Amino acid sequence: MRFKSTKGGSEEVDFKEAVIRGQAQNGGLYFPTEIPEISKDIIHNIKNISEQDLAYHAIHHYVDDSIPEVELNKIIEETLAFKTPLIKLDERFHVLELFHGPTLAFKDIGARFMSRCLAYFSKENNNQVTVLVATSGDTGSAVADGFFGVENVEVVILYPSGKVSAVQEKQLTTYGGNVRAIEVMGNFDDCQRLVKQAFSDTRLRETLQLTSANSINIARWLPQQFYYFNALKQWDKKEAPVISVPSGNFGNICAGILAWKSGLPVKHFIAACNVNNVVSEFLSSGNYQPKKAIPTISNAMDVGDPSNFVRIMEIFSNNIPGLKSMLSSFYYTDEDTKSGMREIKKEFNYTAEPHGAIGYMALKDYLKIYPSASGIFLETAHPVKFPDAVEEEIRIPDRLKHIMSLKKNSVKIEPDYAQLRKLLEIRN
Numbered sequence: 381m382r383f384k385s386t387k388g389g390s391e392e393v394d395f396k397e398a399v400i401r402g403q404a405q406n407g408g409l410y411f412p413t414e415i416p417e418i419s420k421d422i423i424h425n426i427k428n429i430s431e432q433d434l435a436y437h438a439i440h441h442y443v444d445d446s447i448p449e450v451e452l453n454k455i456i457e458e459t460l461a462f463k464t465p466l467i468k469l470d471e472r473f474h475v476l477e478l479f480h481g482p483t484l485a486f487k488d489i490g491a492r493f494m495s496r497c498l499a500y501f502s503k504e505n506n507n508q509v510t511v512l513v514a515t516s517g518d519t520g521s522a523v524a525d526g527f528f529g530v531e532n533v534e535v536v537i538l539y540p541s542g543k544v545s546a547v548q549e550k551q552l553t554t555y556g557g558n559v560r561a562i563e564v565m566g567n568f569d570d571c572q573r574l575v576k577q578a579f580s581d582t583r584l585r586e587t588l589q590l591t592s593a594n595s596i597n598i599a600r601w602l603p604q605q606f607y608y609f610n611a612l613k614q615w616d617k618k619e620a621p622v623i624s625v626p627s628g629n630f631g632n633i634c635a636g637i638l639a640w641k642s643g644l645p646v647k648h649f650i651a652a653c654n655v656n657n658v659v660s661e662f663l664s665s666g667n668y669q670p671k672k673a674i675p676t677i678s679n680a681m682d683v684g685d686p687s688n689f690v691r692i693m694e695i696f697s698n699n700i701p702g703l704k705s706m707l708s709s710f711y712y713t714d715e716d717t718k719s720g721m722r723e724i725k726k727e728f729n730y731t732a733e734p735h736g737a738i739g740y741m742a743l744k745d746y747l748k749i750y751p752s753a754s755g756i757f758l759e760t761a762h763p764v765k766f767p768d769a770v771e772e773e774i775r776i777p778d779r780l781k782h783i784m785s786l787k788k789n790s791v792k793i794e795p796d797y798a799q800l801r802k803l804l805e806i807r808n
């Protein structure tokens with residue numbers, strides 16, 4: 381399988397090169413030159429196929445001969461080391477829990493897959509790479525955990541100062557070793573902009589062998605299809621589900637749409653957003669207008685210009701009616717989010733955190749319009765990651781307790797590329 385740039389041009393690379401480069405040379409995102417079709421047999425037999433084999437079917441066309449089958453299966457096995465259960469709340473509402481990984485957010489899946497691919501490639505090539513990543517909270521910790529101690533890989537994480545929760549900050553700043561945390565005096569968009577600037581800095585990029593671990597990187601984006609397959613494996617209704625995805629940078633939902641495009645039965649997707657509603661506005665007005673990110677209690681979705689939206693447009697070949705027939709979007713304020721969390725507790729005795737609550741509300745609003753449908757919302761993080769927003773007392777899972785007593789270790793910079801560049805050069 382080859383990958384091209386979403387900005388056009390003649391560049392075409394294989395999986396390995398796309399993963400190592402992170403982003404296409406003309407600044408676009410890598411996108412497969414064709415989308416493989418999963419055979420109908422597999423879909424019909426989904427209940428009898430193991431999660432591991434489903435994941436292999438979902439991804440092997442993309443990986444192709446970049447990683448041998450045995451190795452790829454090992455990577456998948458390590459990626460799927462925790463469960464993604466589908467919980468039935470009632471006949472119409474189901475929640476897919478994606479927070480059972482080591483850092484308690486869905487990003488563990490993509491980060492574990494990517495780190496193991498990169499480890500395989502750098503062992504093969506015996507060279508050093510630097511993973512540079514901007515985070516609104518959960519990406520950074522998932523990447524830190526996935527890459528911690530991986531030979532030949534340096535990890536640099538940029539996070540917005542004061543805009544991540546206490547647990548998240550500890551998760552970002554206490555690994556040490558090959559993981560460095562940089563605290564940017566700005567918001568997530570500033571962090572993302574700095575990362576993009578570093579990538580367009582050809583000299584730096586070559587000397588450090590920079591690669592990204594944001595959902596821009598196909599090794600983070602593509603494996604996110606796994607849990608959509610696993611959700612359908614656990615789905616016991618005849619009619620395909622509506623799937624509501626709490627969305628910020630739109631990598632997660634884009635992976636779901638890709639899985640659907642490959643043949644996974646899904647009735648409709650809903651991008652569930654907070655007031656950072658660029659895509660909701662686009663779907664109603666046809667006008668894509670990036671905005672400055674507004675801080676909310678669902679901070680992992682505070683994105684004013686979602687990177688992966690171009691990939692969604694690619695999947696639909698820029699056909700807006702086609703896109704609209706498969707994707708809706710709703711957005712909610714912090715007040716809505718809080719009442720959503722209370723409602724889930726009251727109706728279903730289920731504790732959701734802000735992102736999941738937004739997923740729930742969007743599903744509910746959609747099902748009001750389509751009363752015969754039923755669906756799934758994704759719970760993208762564990763409530764303990766957002767203690768200020770979740771009103772009940774949540775016990776920190778034992779495996780996280782120790783990090784709360786560790787000392788934060790980060791370097792502060794202004795949202796200024798010259799300062800970042802200096803820091804990055806120190807290591808070399």
Ligand SMILES: *Cc1c(COP(=O)(O)O)cnc(C)c1O
Nearest residue numbers: 518628629630631632680760761
């Ligand atoms: C990253 C994140 C999101 C948004 O996912 P995207 O792929 O960026 O759309 C939603 N919820 C949580 C908890 C996250 O960490």
